[in-house]
Amino acid sequence: MEPVKVGLLGLGTVGGGTVSVLTRNAAEIARRAGRGIEIAHAAAREYKPEAIDGIGQIGQIGDDAFAVVEDPEIQIVIELIGGYSPARELVLKAIENGKHVVTANKALIAKHGNEIFAAAQKHGVTVGFEAAVAGGIPxxxxxxxxxxxxxxxxxxxxxxxxxxxxxxxxxxxxxxxxxxxxxxxxxxxxxxxxxxxxxxxxxxxxxxxxxxxxxxxxxxxxxxxxxxxxxxxxxxxxxxxxxxxxxxxxxxxxxxxxxxxxxxxxxxxxxxxxxxxxxxxxxxxxxxxxxxxxxxxxxxGAGSLPTASAVVADLVDVVRALTTDPTNRVPHLAFQPDELADTPVLPIEEVETAYYLRLSALDKPGVMARIASILGDQGISIEAIKQKEPAEGESHVPLVMLTHRVVEGQMNQAIAQIEALDSVTEPVVRIRMETLSG
Amino acid sequence: MEPVKVGLLGLGTVGGGTVSVLTRNAAEIARRAGRGIEIAHAAAREYKPEAIDGIGQIGQIGDDAFAVVEDPEIQIVIELIGGYSPARELVLKAIENGKHVVTANKALIAKHGNEIFAAAQKHGVTVGFEAAVAGGIPxxxxxxxxxxxxxxxxxxxxxxxxxxxxxxxxxxxxxxxxxxxxxxxxxxxxxxxxxxxxxxxxxxxxxxxxxxxxxxxxxxxxxxxxxxxxxxxxxxxxxxxxxxxxxxxxxxxxxxxxxxxxxxxxxxxxxxxxxxxxxxxxxxxxxxxxxxxxxxxxxxGAGSLPTASAVVADLVDVVRALTTDPTNRVPHLAFQPDELADTPVLPIEEVETAYYLRLSALDKPGVMARIASILGDQGISIEAIKQKEPAEGESHVPLVMLTHRVVEGQMNQAIAQIEALDSVTEPVVRIRMETLSG
The missing domain is CATH 3.30.360.10 (Dihydrodipicolinate Reductase; domain 2)
Known part of the structure; x- marks a missing residue:
């Protein structure tokens, strides 16, 4: 069978890695995908040809990314330019032209993914973005x-x-x-x-x-x-x-x-x-x-070849499913597009977590009791306390506490009250804490 | 769209877990798969209905597994009986009847997988076996x-x-x-x-x-x-x-x-x-x-719900790809069936690895030199040695060594020669060692 013709936008770190992987593992990838994959047309503003293994395998290299997404020979466009623009316009144009897209662009997907996936659904194409999160990890x-x-x-x-x-x-x-x-x-x-x-x-x-x-x-x-x-x-x-x-x-x-x-x-x-x-x-x-x-x-999670590993895995996925009925592909956001939920994303004040707190308190009787009572009033229980020795000549001691879980809004109030105490001179250091169990 | 009708063979630990997962996460799974999944027909010799959440959702439960694989309503058969037979016959019959198969049966796949995948290819169906390796890990x-x-x-x-x-x-x-x-x-x-x-x-x-x-x-x-x-x-x-x-x-x-x-x-x-x-x-x-x-x-890697997680993931894969052209699915063994290689599997004697060795040697001058010279003659270099103190009243000391990488055949010869020494009384303990880097 004819190799699938792919267009490549960007020949930087990840673009170069993608060319290298497709070249050196060409035979094995074709044995997996069922067809060869050929970079027929690439575009890059500037790049270092000597740094890219397999650069000679690319059919045509120009500097016009739009020429690639308009190239009628190309079935799949790999977007590795990064950033919002012109990546967004290029991806949308490729989709409009009925081409599948593979991208490593996390900013683009996070910000414009809803628009991009809707366009892909309309035009019956797939947008792969495995490389956008955690590099080579699938x-x-x-x-x-x-x-x-x-x-x-x-x-x-x-x-x-x-x-x-x-x-x-x-x-x-x-x-x-x-x-x-x-x-x-x-x-x-x-x-x-x-x-x-x-x-x-x-x-x-x-x-x-x-x-x-x-x-x-x-x-x-x-x-x-x-x-x-x-x-x-x-x-x-x-x-x-x-x-x-x-x-x-x-x-x-x-x-x-x-x-x-x-x-x-x-x-x-x-x-x-x-x-x-x-x-x-x-x-x-x-x-x-x-x-x-x-x-x-x-x-x-990053780097030329690991990220290219994810880009090429997406390519293989697209190639394996080239003839698939568009309504029977894996949905972009895991759930069918008409099955997304409107569950709200919570503001941080409503999030519940445990905390590590460090404060610098005057080393005198009653201070600890005052702090404990502020926390208690906000419903915050203390799991552990470490009082460190004051440094030579210092009147303040570092006080380190671990709390049980509490809603962040409550913690904010407690911290404001603690910081208002005369005996506490520096801002409270607060680091959230999770057990990652249960 | 009508739910997909699934047949289930076996209502033991994993079978029960599969029923539970399909029941409790039914809505979410349908939002992902694009269709509901319904266990229309199950077969089990004996089972504990009270131990299975959602048992009431199963259309029909009998004790004849072949009746399930012959049931014309069933599109996908889940085989959770285990063992070679009758699992093999059931799976082959389901395939012959044009049904997709999902199985957690590692013994069956390891031993009869080549035959089963060839049959699946012939009949244009998929056999999912994610649950056969490492339970819920995909x-x-x-x-x-x-x-x-x-x-x-x-x-x-x-x-x-x-x-x-x-x-x-x-x-x-x-x-x-x-x-x-x-x-x-x-x-x-x-x-x-x-x-x-x-x-x-x-x-x-x-x-x-x-x-x-x-x-x-x-x-x-x-x-x-x-x-x-x-x-x-x-x-x-x-x-x-x-x-x-x-x-x-x-x-x-x-x-x-x-x-x-x-x-x-x-x-x-x-x-x-x-x-x-x-x-x-x-x-x-x-x-x-x-x-x-x-x-x-x-x-x-095991257990009722984790293994069921993999079984149901395979089900969702099959459902999402139900209309897919059979030649454009992910190949069973990752590579296209006509692209498998005949690279030989090496006998253990030809495998190269490092070793941990423990021997019990007479605590007298010259013994260590003799052992080192045997290893050296076989081209085995020593990375570390620990000589332990002899136990009270013992004349033999435990000698622990780590070696560099060597072909197992050489190590076998070295061990035979060491065990032939008068000063070494017990069999040499040998544990292979890997750095898992590089």
Whole structure:
């Protein structure tokens, strides 16, 4: 059978990796897909041909991405440009032209996925986006197909490798955030502008996608709560370790009584959990289903070849299903498009979680009682307290507490009252905490 | 749309779980699959109706399994009887009648899968067997679809929960094999006859399937090397721990220069690996692909609801693809049926691995030199040696060694020569060792 002709937009890190994988594993991929896959037309503004194995296999390389999506020979378009625009216009045009699309663009899917999937449905094509979440880990497939029997209860994922590298180094070596960030930038793990990674925006894009797949709700990136790791202090990393916990930057999607929680924030988790031992740039997603219980998916969440692995897996999926009746394909968001629910995404104030608190309090009688009484009045019970020795010549002592679960709004009130105390001089440090069991 | 009518063979642990999951998650499953799924006809010799949630939802329950596979109303047959016969005859008859099949039967697939898949291809139906390996973990889907871009290098899996529970208890509590086995039997984790689990036969069934999916070879259960954990001694568990390793009962499938390795045996692995921390009855499969690198899949490998999760996921897959052209479905063994390779499965003598050796040698000058020279003559280099103190009044000392990688045939010769020494009185204990990196 004739090879399937594919168009490729972007020849950067992931684009180059995709060319390499399709070239070096061409025979094996064809044995799996039932047909060869040929990159007939690629477009890139600038690229380094010498850095791409198999570049010579590409039929035609130009600089006009729209020429690729208009090329009548092309059946599948791979979008690896990234960003919102012109990626959105290109993808929509490809769909309008009846082409299937494969993309690694998490920002695009998180923000414009509803529009894109509606267009794909209208035109009877598939949009694959396995590479948009957790790189080479087939987590989209697991949620959309492998766990299709389950009522998903929650998901907790380490879905940004840069952040996990920084937190791992901080813990292993007692280093400061800024120090490790500089090293991550030097190693190429972090961008010159690290905001997307360390402030959790990249993770929020991915979590938005995971949340929709798990709970059958439309993509709602704007409603995802996002808190970064740039304010994590070395002493909190050390106290967490002392208490038997690790701090991980988690994306958490949870179904609760009032709605769906979508939140990215630093989180204390028990060190014995498998996911607490996912270190360095690696990613992992823990999914709790009512039938299957906890399952975990681990692997490289970024990088040229791992991301290309997911891109090409989507290509194989599309090729294997090329002749399939469009209404009988796996739905983009796991649930049939007319079966999405309007369950609300909860504001963070309505989310319930446990907390790690650190405050700096005057070391005198009655202070602790006052703090405990504020917490008690807000219905917050304390699970553990550690009072540290005051530093030489200091009148304030660090006080570390772990609380039981409470609604965030209550905690906000308690913290405001604690910070209003004369005996408490610095802002209260608050890190959310999850057991990831049950 | 009308619900899809399904037939169910077997109402035991997994059959009951399947009924429960289909009942309690009926609405969510239909929102995903696009149609309801109805168990219209079930057959079981004996079962406990009061133990099965949703038993009342089944259209008709009889004791004749062949009546189900002959029922013209049934589009999909779920085989949860287990064993070779009559499961094989029932599955083949269902296929002949044009019905799709979903099964959790690892023994059946490992031994008769080639015949069954050929029949399915001939009749244009699908046989789903996700539940046959690692229970609820969607590892079949990951290998067959999620990692389809990769040249798979190796797989290492903890794929028998009973064995992992026993080894975990032995390590955590310093207990003996027999003692923990008795407890596992009391807890219901191990069968009255534990041979299938502790001697590795169950794991070999599963590994055979994983190996075919990874490397595109026909199923060859008879060629899988199998060694159980019943001879693992508490002192070896303790020495392994001292050396920074854990002993796990692994199924390993590896592509090497001469062919494919398929082997189930106790294995020392570095304690820092994530899979080394998979404890108790949990399963995990580590897959190394050339593009994606290492990925790991973790979850419950057995039990009523976790296994049902995989059975129902297969059902949803079949329902979603009911109208699909049979030649454009995901191939049963990941590779197109006419693209399977005849790469040989290597005999264990040709497999290369590192080793943990423990011998009991006379504590006198020259003995160590003699042993080292035997190993050296066979081209075996020693990575570490620990000589333990002789027990009070003993003239023999336990000598523990870790070797570099060597072909098993060479190691067999070295061990035979060492055991022939006058100064070595007991058989040499040999446990294979893998770093699971690279």
């Amino acid at each position: 987590i989209i497939k697991a949620l959309r197909e492998g766990l299709a029997a389950n009522h998903i209860e929650w998901i907790a994922g380490i879905i940004n490798g840069t952040g996990n590298f920084i937190l791992t180094e901080m813990r292993d070596k007692g280093r400061d955030f800024a120090d490790v960030l500089a090293e991550a930038q030097a190693l190429g793990y972090a961008e010159a502008d690290p905001t997307f990674d360390v402030e959790g925006i990249d993770a929020a894009h991915k979590l938005t996608i995971l949340g929709s797949l798990a709970f059958g709700i439309p993509l709602q990136f704007d409603r995802c709560f996002t808190e970064g790791i740039s304010k994590i202090d070395a002493q909190d990393v050390a106290y967490a370790t002392e208490l038997g916990y690790r701090i991980k930057h988690l994306g958490i999607a949870r179904r609760s009584a009032g709605g769906i929680e979508l939140r990215v924030h630093p989180t204390l988790i028990p060190e014995r959990r498998l996911i607490a031992n996912v270190d360095g740039v690696m990613n992992a997603v823990l999914v709790k289903g009512d039938a299957v219980g906890p399952t975990l998916y681990y692997g490289a | 590892i079949i889907k990951a290998l067959r679809e999620g990692l389809a871009a990769n040249h798979i290098e190796w797989i290492a899996g903890i794929i028998n929960g009973t064995g992992n529970f026993i080894l975990t208890e032995m390590r955590d509590k310093g207990r003996d094999f027999a003692d923990v086995l008795a407890e596992a039997q009391a807890l219901g984790y191990a069968e009255a006859d534990p041979t299938f689990d502790v001697e590795g036969i169950d794991a070999a069934h599963k590994l055979t399937i994983l190996g075919s999916l990874a490397f595109g070879i026909p199923l060859q259960f008879d060629r899988c090397f199998t060694e159980g954990i019943s001879k693992i001694d508490a002192q070896d568990v303790a020495y392994a721990t001292e050396l920074g390793y854990r002993i796990k009962h692994l199924g390993i499938a590896r592509r090497s220069a001469g062919g494919i390795e398929l082997r189930v045996h106790p294995t020392l692995i570095p304690e820092r690996r994530l899979i080394a921390n998979v404890d108790g009855v949990m399963n995990a499969v580590l897959v190394k692909g050339d593009a994606v690198g290492p990925t790991l899949y973790y979850g419950a």
